[in-house]
Amino acid sequence: MLDYQMITLNNGVEIPQFGLGVFRSEVGTETSDAVRWALEAGYRHIDTAMMYRNEADVARGIRESGVPRNEIFITSKLAVQSIADRKFEEGVESSLAALKTDYIDLYLLHWPVTNFADAWRTLMKYYEQGALRAIGVSNFQVRHLQKLEAEGLVLPAVNQIELHPSFQQRELKPYCEERNIRIEAWSPLGGRDFLLIDRPEIQKIAKKHGKTGAQVIIRWHLDTGNIVIPKSVKKNRIVENAQVFDFHLDAEDLATIAAMDTNQRSYWSPDRWDEPEKK
Numbered sequence: 001m002l003d004y005q006m007i008t009l010n011n012g013v014e015i016p017q018f019g020l021g022v023f024r025s026e027v028g029t030e031t032s033d034a035v036r037w038a039l040e041a042g043y044r045h046i047d048t049a050m051m052y053r054n055e056a057d058v059a060r061g062i063r064e065s066g067v068p069r070n071e072i073f074i075t076s077k078l079a080v081q082s083i084a085d086r087k088f089e090e091g092v093e094s095s096l097a098a099l100k101t102d103y104i105d106l107y108l109l110h111w112p113v114t115n116f117a118d119a120w121r122t123l124m125k126y127y128e129q130g131a132l133r134a135i136g137v138s139n140f141q142v143r144h145l146q147k148l149e150a151e152g153l154v155l156p157a158v159n160q161i162e163l164h165p166s167f168q169q170r171e172l173k174p175y176c177e178e179r180n181i182r183i184e185a186w187s188p189l190g191g192r193d194f195l196l197i198d199r200p201e202i203q204k205i206a207k208k209h210g211k212t213g214a215q216v217i218i219r220w221h222l223d224t225g226n227i228v229i230p231k232s233v234k235k236n237r238i239v240e241n242a243q244v245f246d247f248h249l250d251a252e253d254l255a256t257i258a259a260m261d262t263n264q265r266s267y268w269s270p271d272r273w274d275e276p277e278k279k
């Protein structure tokens with residue numbers, strides 16, 4: 001087993017701080033192999049979504065690994081279209097069916113589509129029934145969280161947001177953490193089209209610790225309290241990304257990475273769905 005920390009969410013459920021993301025892992029064996037290799041390497045947390053269309057392949061990878069379901073933390077997400085079309089229950093049921101499981105450990109609203117508060121009420125219902133062990137949101141800005149709070153609804157256990165050295169979320173991260181909403185970093189390495197692992201600042205730190213650029217960035221997330229879910233479909237990289245539990249960054253490294261923040265997103269803005277004129 002890997003030596004990752006367990007983070008206790010606001011309802012007492014524990015989530016491994018480190019996991020595998022499967023966004024853009026192709027439908028079929030690309031995803032099931034990645035999941036199986038990750039579980040063989042000691043990962044116990046998989047992050048998928050309806051919109052990735054690979055929930056069934058995640059289930060297959062889990063089955064092929066032989067690791068018992070109750071040792072694995074599965075996150076999935078209600079798709080934008082399900083929220084927009086108000087097909088909340090159908091969405092949750094379709095994730096449960098595709099993942100071939102009676103319960104999902106963490107279920108998120110994928111993006112803050114206009115009628116997200118009603119979708120959130122449906123997740124609350126499934127949570128109360130036990131089919132979702134914890135519920136959270138993704139890509140929510142302060143105004144979206146304030147709306148849930150104003151309506152007197154349960155606060156999310158996590159907010160999964162774009163966060164990496166070039167986009168450190170200096171306002172949203174403390175806002176969430178002050179309310180015990182844990183931060184999960186997506187595109188933690190910068191994402192496919194904006195990878196940061198070869199940046200000179202990262203490479204300098206990597207050489208100092210005898211590590212790779214990816215390992216340095218993953219360690220930075222762990223050392224700064226983020227839940228981190230790097231994606232790879234390559235066995236050697238899946239193993240490499242998990243070899244981060246035998247070193248720490250020092251104050252100088254942290255200062256170097258802090259200075260890399262340009263506050264620039266690499267992907268969609270959350271405004272895309274509820275204020276499309278700004279997207």
Ligand SMILES: NC(=O)c1ccc[n+]([C@@H]2O[C@H](COP(=O)([O-])OP(=O)(O)OC[C@H]3O[C@@H](n4cnc5c(N)ncnc54)[C@H](OP(=O)(O)O)[C@@H]3O)[C@@H](O)[C@H]2O)c1
Binds near residue numbers: 020138230231241
């Ligand atoms: N909630 C949301 O809206 C949202 C949005 C985006 C992502 N996510 C989640 O966050 C996860 C991670 O984000 P992401 O997939 O966008 O980006 P990422 O993990 O930052 O980067 C993935 C890219 O890095 C490459 N890579 C991974 N490890 C590497 C290594 N050690 N050396 C060199 N290249 C490496 C991968 O290529 P190979 O696969 O070819 O190795 C892939 O192109 C997703 O998979 C998904 O689960 C959520």
